[in-house]
Amino acid sequence: MSARFGIYxxxxxxxxxxxxxxxxxKMFKFAEHLYVGSAAGHAITMGYIxxxxxxxxxxxxxxQVMLLIPILxxxxxxxxxxxxxxxxSRYAIAVTIGIGTGVGLxxxxxxxxxxxxxxxxxxxxxxDFLAILGTLGVILYFLFIHAQNSVTKGFGRIxxxxxxITFGVGFGTSTFSxxxxxxxxxxxxxxxxGMVK
Amino acid sequence: MRRExxxxxxxxxxxxxxxxxxxxxxxxxxxxxxxKNWGIIIGGFALALxxxxxxxxxxxxxxxxxxxxxxxxxxxxxxxxxxxxGVTIGPKAASYAFYYNNFLxxxxxxxxxxxxxxxxxxxxxxxxxxxxxxxxxxLTAVIVILSSIPLxxxxxxxxxxxxxxxQDVPNLSGQRGIIITSAVGSMAIGLRVLLGLERxxxxxx
Amino acid sequence: xxxxxxxxxxxxxRILFALIFLAMAYPMVKPFTLPMSITQEVKSLYDFIEKxxxxxxxxxxxxxxxxxAPTVGGACEAIYVHLMRRGAKVVFASFSPEGxxxxxxVIASGTPxxxxxxxxxxxxxxxxxxxxxxxAALQDFPGVFPKDFQGTAIKDLPAxxxxxxxxxxxxxxxxxxxGYAGGGWVRQLVQPYGKPFAAVVTGMMGPAHVPxxxxxxxxxxxxxxxxxAEYETLVxxxxxxxxxxxxQTLAQMLIVLYMVVANVTYLTLKKExxxxx
Amino acid sequence: MLFPTKILSFATxxxxxxxxYYSFTAAKKGKEMPKIRRIPALEAIDEAIGRAxxxxxxxxxxxxxxxxxxxxxxxxxxxxQFLSYIARQTAKYKTQLITTICDAMVFPVAQEVVRQAxxxxxxxxxxxxxxxxxxxxxxxxxxxxxxxxxxxxxPAANFMIGAWYAExxxxxEGAAVIGAMQVGxxxxxxxxxxxxxxxxxxxxxxxxxxxxxxxxxxxxxLGSLAGQDLCKLICCGIIVVGVxxxxxxxxxxxxxxxxxxx
Numbered sequence: 001m002s003a004r005f006g007i008y009x010x011x012x013x014x015x016x017x018x019x020x021x022x023x024x025x026k027m028f029k030f031a032e033h034l035y036v037g038s039a040a041g042h043a044i045t046m047g048y049i050x051x052x053x054x055x056x057x058x059x060x061x062x063x064q065v066m067l068l069i070p071i072l073x074x075x076x077x078x079x080x081x082x083x084x085x086x087x088x089s090r091y092a093i094a095v096t097i098g099i100g101t102g103v104g105l106x107x108x109x110x111x112x113x114x115x116x117x118x119x120x121x122x123x124x125x126x127x128d129f130l131a132i133l134g135t136l137g138v139i140l141y142f143l144f145i146h147a148q149n150s151v152t153k154g155f156g157r158i159x160x161x162x163x164x165i166t167f168g169v170g171f172g173t174s175t176f177s178x179x180x181x182x183x184x185x186x187x188x189x190x191x192x193x194g195m196v197k
Numbered sequence: 198m199r200r201e202x203x204x205x206x207x208x209x210x211x212x213x214x215x216x217x218x219x220x221x222x223x224x225x226x227x228x229x230x231x232x233k234n235w236g237i238i239i240g241g242f243a244l245a246l247x248x249x250x251x252x253x254x255x256x257x258x259x260x261x262x263x264x265x266x267x268x269x270x271x272x273x274x275x276x277x278x279x280x281x282x283g284v285t286i287g288p289k290a291a292s293y294a295f296y297y298n299n300f301l302x303x304x305x306x307x308x309x310x311x312x313x314x315x316x317x318x319x320x321x322x323x324x325x326x327x328x329x330x331x332x333x334x335x336l337t338a339v340i341v342i343l344s345s346i347p348l349x350x351x352x353x354x355x356x357x358x359x360x361x362x363x364q365d366v367p368n369l370s371g372q373r374g375i376i377i378t379s380a381v382g383s384m385a386i387g388l389r390v391l392l393g394l395e396r397x398x399x400x401x402x
Numbered sequence: 403x404x405x406x407x408x409x410x411x412x413x414x415x416r417i418l419f420a421l422i423f424l425a426m427a428y429p430m431v432k433p434f435t436l437p438m439s440i441t442q443e444v445k446s447l448y449d450f451i452e453k454x455x456x457x458x459x460x461x462x463x464x465x466x467x468x469x470x471a472p473t474v475g476g477a478c479e480a481i482y483v484h485l486m487r488r489g490a491k492v493v494f495a496s497f498s499p500e501g502x503x504x505x506x507x508v509i510a511s512g513t514p515x516x517x518x519x520x521x522x523x524x525x526x527x528x529x530x531x532x533x534x535x536x537x538a539a540l541q542d543f544p545g546v547f548p549k550d551f552q553g554t555a556i557k558d559l560p561a562x563x564x565x566x567x568x569x570x571x572x573x574x575x576x577x578x579x580x581g582y583a584g585g586g587w588v589r590q591l592v593q594p595y596g597k598p599f600a601a602v603v604t605g606m607m608g609p610a611h612v613p614x615x616x617x618x619x620x621x622x623x624x625x626x627x628x629x630x631a632e633y634e635t636l637v638x639x640x641x642x643x644x645x646x647x648x649x650q651t652l653a654q655m656l657i658v659l660y661m662v663v664a665n666v667t668y669l670t671l672k673k674e675x676x677x678x679x
Numbered sequence: 680m681l682f683p684t685k686i687l688s689f690a691t692x693x694x695x696x697x698x699x700y701y702s703f704t705a706a707k708k709g710k711e712m713p714k715i716r717r718i719p720a721l722e723a724i725d726e727a728i729g730r731a732x733x734x735x736x737x738x739x740x741x742x743x744x745x746x747x748x749x750x751x752x753x754x755x756x757x758x759x760q761f762l763s764y765i766a767r768q769t770a771k772y773k774t775q776l777i778t779t780i781c782d783a784m785v786f787p788v789a790q791e792v793v794r795q796a797x798x799x800x801x802x803x804x805x806x807x808x809x810x811x812x813x814x815x816x817x818x819x820x821x822x823x824x825x826x827x828x829x830x831x832x833x834p835a836a837n838f839m840i841g842a843w844y845a846e847x848x849x850x851x852e853g854a855a856v857i858g859a860m861q862v863g864x865x866x867x868x869x870x871x872x873x874x875x876x877x878x879x880x881x882x883x884x885x886x887x888x889x890x891x892x893x894x895x896x897x898x899x900x901l902g903s904l905a906g907q908d909l910c911k912l913i914c915c916g917i918i919v920v921g922v923x924x925x926x927x928x929x930x931x932x933x934x935x936x937x938x939x940x941x
Contacts, residue, residue, distance in 0.1 A: 383888065
């Protein structure tokens with residue numbers, strides 16, 4: 001499996017996927033199925049390793065009996081292949097969503113609310129003043145029920161403009177990294193034809 | 198039994214996660230670490246479940262002799278090959294790594310690289326000044342793009358300074374507002390889910 | 403006129419895609435110089451190297467991985483080429499595991515005809531230990547790097563025969579994408595030995611290095627692909643960084659052009675529509 | 680027992696959750712709620728489904744690459760409310776729904792949401808393996824497969840509401856190519872610009888979380904939304920107080936957040 005073969009393999013799959021830009025075609029469809037299939041196979045590998053290393057191995061070698069719980073819960077998911085016992089899968093879903101909900105709830109106050117509020121309090125010059133007005137505008141834009149009056153609506157209008165600027169900046173700054181990734185893929189094609197080193 | 202017990206489990210796990218962050222109790226910390234591990238293990242089963250569904254979907258296509266069924270065969274073959282190799286020789290083996298690095302990874306790079314083409318077509322299609330807001334969006338994007346390439350400076354020497362001001366003042370304040378309000382929304386849905394008032398994830402009311 | 407505008411508005415997507423592809427591919431196949439202002443930080447490194455000659459030994463530390471080759475690799479090659487032209491001796495010594503490979507790449511694509519390995523340039527390989535290893539190498543170079551990357555002993559390499567410690571080098575250049583970065587070299591090379599030092603870093607690290615430059619602890623600072631492109635412009639040898647910047651410039655200009663054309667057609671047709679109404 | 684450096688974060692969580700809880704219990708008891716303001720993007724959902732129905736074309740829904748175990752999980756939970764609503768509407772109008780999923784754990788949840796919605800509309804037979812499809816947990820493989828579906832099954836409406844990552848632009852433009860009407864929405868700051876640019880209508884940030892209340896007109900959700908408004912007004916108040924005290928040269932208020940709000 002030489003490096004040369006690797007370069008050709010990478011070049012060919014790149015061209016096949018890029019052919020989508022011309023229009024849906026047989027080559028793209030084939031590459032798409034190869035990609036999705038390989039990724040699924042890789043996912044099975046990763047899932048297997050997670051179950052083995054975090055669940056099965058500690059269970060049988062170290063006797064961590066508690067690990068039977070997630071293994072059983074994981075198996076519960078397969079009740080989805082039946083019609084009668086579908087509800088069993090909810091136990092596994094409950095644990096997962098419980099983790100996500102808890103992690104979300106606990107992280108929001110400090111990371112997303114207090115630290116941002118603190119940053120909004122710094123006022124040293126006119127720019128800071130404008131920034132604070134902008135932040136207030138955006139927050140007031142998101143009022144849905146309470147305080148629907150002309151003041152909050154006026155602020156909300158400013159808030160929307162500020163958000164448009166934020167989106168414009170987001171779009172503009174990310175083009176740099178997108179072009180960088182694009183050149184990476186273009187390089188794979190050019191390299192196959194020996195046009196770049 | 199079918200909805201209540203899962204709801205109780207959900208609330209317990211959620212509160213455990215919250216307790217881990219705020220309370221200085223070693224037992225809580227270790228249990229919550231275990232439960233997060235459980236999440237990864239369950240996730241492993243979910244990955245296999247997803248792949249099994251994908252396989253079923255394509256087996257049906259082959260059985261029905263759908264148009265271009267041979268693509269489904271290719272998909273299943275790749276899936277079987279990667280999974281078998283992964284389970285037997287492991288992903289760190291040289292041949293597995295070779296196909297990962299020269300086959301799967303470049304496809305990922307290619308798709309990520311394709312984004313720039315779509316940005317181009319979006320620029321041509323969607324960036325029209327239909328109203329004042331669209332005009333602000335367009336103008337900001339153009340200034341920021343111009344400031345990141347040498348040409349912008351040549352066009353007008355103040356472009357980099359203007360772009361920096363836009364990024365530091367209105368952009369930052371907009372980000373703050375969005376982050377704060379999204380956090381409030383996210384907390385609200387989290388609370389409703391914990392209390393079992395929101396059950397769409399268990400399928401409805 | 404309006405027919406033309408309508409046609410323009412409905413340009414086939416594939417043409418838009420093809421132009422973007424060309425805008426990215428052309429500069430990579432054929433890098434070109436760009437009209438850009440050269441920052442003082444880059445120019446001062448160039449001026450410093452202009453004054454070096456055959457009696458000078460320059461220590462280059464290419465501490466980056468392949469993923470960062472587009473970011474700082476171009477500058478590495480351009481500075482290497484410049485040093486070769488001046489006739490200075492270049493010693494590559496790396497403190498990150500992938501560094502020696504990066505040095506090999508730079509040597510392969512940048513060495514001018516007539517320059518010889520071991521005499522004009524040498525690749526000493528890699529030593530683990532971060533800032534501590536840097537300090538040790540600067541104190542006792544042959545002790546830390548007794549052999550080169552290929553295993554040739556120092557006594558067979560004329561380029562490094564007289565390099566005993568930091569006292570014998572004329573310039574140190576660090577290529578860094580993280581870790582202890584330029585501050586470590588200022589502590590280990592500039593402060594104890596008073597030797598000139600330059601840093602090549604990523605855009606993210608750039609602002610943190612400006613104070614060192616302002617305090618004259620750096621003779622030069624090259625930041626990211628753009629700094630590399632400036633250096634390539636100065637040595638008049640378009641390569642990796644200018645190729646990358648060229649692709650950036652052309653592709654982003656094209657995207658801006660798309661926005662402009664889209665709005666010109668949109669507004670013209672809208673005006674026309676309101677008039678006929 | 681409580682970590683001293685986190686007292687303020689904990690208090691914020693209790694205060695905000697308390698306000699929201701108070702608001703929706705009040706609403707549940709029948710306290711009259713003021714009307715919710717118009718959110719055009721939400722009204723566009725019905726329009727898009729209607730269009731697809733007229734054309735006899737399918738509707739595509741995706742919650743993005745987000746998962747259920749991280750901090751973005753709130754958006755995924757919100758996304759299920761939209762999925763539930765859209766599934767019911769499509770069942771009502773006998774329009775085909777294609778839900779594509781990228782995260783493996785989201786898959787069984789999405790299946791359950793759609794299945795129950797179909798049962799609620801009295802059309803359980805419409806639920807087939809084609810309705811909710813797990814395509815890949817590899818983000819870009821997922822994109823390829825979605826692009827393939829767009830080209831071959833040509834949905835006339837595309838909904839992208841949830842936690843979106845780098846796949847946003849590919850899928851949004853992929854749908855624009857086939858002329859689908861699009862409604863997007865995410866609270867992920869880095870992907871919002873693409874949805875705003877590419878979609879016909881876009882839910883911005885917190886609007887994603889308000890969808891359930893708007894579409895369901897459920898008193899709990901409306902009450903919750905009213906509580907969220909109170910929290911936001913408090914945030915504004917804190918900013919104003921912080922700024923004023925700082926202008927007066929008193930930084931205690933600002934500094935205490937840093938010390939106790941970790």
